[in-house]
Amino acid sequence: MAGSVKAVVAPGIGMTSDRTRARMVERLRASGIADQKVLAAMLAVPRHAFVDEAIASRAYDDSALPIGWGQTISAPYIVARMIELLRNGRKLGKVLEVGTGCGYQAAVLARVAHEVYSVERIGQLLEKTRARLWPLKIRNLRLKHTDGSLGLPEAAPYDGIIVAAAAAAIPQALLDQLAPGGRLVIPVGVDEQQLMVVERREDELMKSVIESVRFVPLLEDTA
Ligand code: SAH
Numbered sequence: 001m002a003g004s005v006k007a008v009v010a011p012g013i014g015m016t017s018d019r020t021r022a023r024m025v026e027r028l029r030a031s032g033i034a035d036q037k038v039l040a041a042m043l044a045v046p047r048h049a050f051v052d053e054a055i056a057s058r059a060y061d062d063s064a065l066p067i068g069w070g071q072t073i074s075a076p077y078i079v080a081r082m083i084e085l086l087r088n089g090r091k092l093g094k095v096l097e098v099g100t101g102c103g104y105q106a107a108v109l110a111r112v113a114h115e116v117y118s119v120e121r122i123g124q125l126l127e128k129t130r131a132r133l134w135p136l137k138i139r140n141l142r143l144k145h146t147d148g149s150l151g152l153p154e155a156a157p158y159d160g161i162i163v164a165a166a167a168a169a170i171p172q173a174l175l176d177q178l179a180p181g182g183r184l185v186i187p188v189g190v191d192e193q194q195l196m197v198v199e200r201r202e203d204e205l206m207k208s209v210i211e212s213v214r215f216v217p218l219l220e221d222t223a
């Protein structure tokens with residue numbers, strides 16, 4: 001019995017090994033990701049464990065993958081790029097992620113920030129993700145089923161807020177929940193989307209446009 005299980009699992013093993021992940025990290029470096037802490041976190045988190053087994057062999061390709069409920073896990077490059085922009089070389093205290101999805105980005109964030117809060121609007125997706133994250137015992141990650149376009153006031157302010165879905169306009173609540181010096185990384189737009197960074201300075205918000213991106217929409221309310 002055990003033998004037959006092994007035979008089924010074996011073909012995928014090469015694609016989900018540490019070596020495959022190391023190659024992914026080399027590609028990230030070649031694509032311009034320079035933050036060592038981000039690269040180390042991407043090397044450590046087993047991306048294949050966050051998608052269904054049927055597509056685990058594609059986990060280290062540089063592409064987005066389906067995670068159910070019409071949602072996708074972002075490609076490795078965009079995850080790395082967004083966290084690099086969020087960090088901007090700083091030590092991160094408290095971070096909020098909007099759009100937990102399969103929990104992959106949250107797991108990477110938990111390795112670069114002291115404390116991570118991640119919120120998801122789809123209850124069933126979040127329950128599946130909770131079950132998947134449980135054995136990983138990530139002690140500095142808190143999940144909540146709520147509409148993240150309102151942020152998460154109970155733990156605000158945040159040194160960084162990262163949004164994994166595209167907003168038609170930047171939600172005011174997220175700007176309000178940024179600590180001084182804090183950074184918001186968010187895709188903005190409906191058809192044409194741009195990745196934007198907003199930094200809270202003394203009395204002003206500094207906005208910059210980074211690059212064109214493609215994300216699922218940020219929706220209001222919970223499901
Ligand atoms: N970071 C995720 C990416 C998931 S895709 C990962 O690593 O898998 C974006 C997610 O944002 C989806 O799961 C979607 O349901 C969620 N989402 C969209 N609008 C939201 C909102 N207003 N509040 C919370 N989550 C939202």
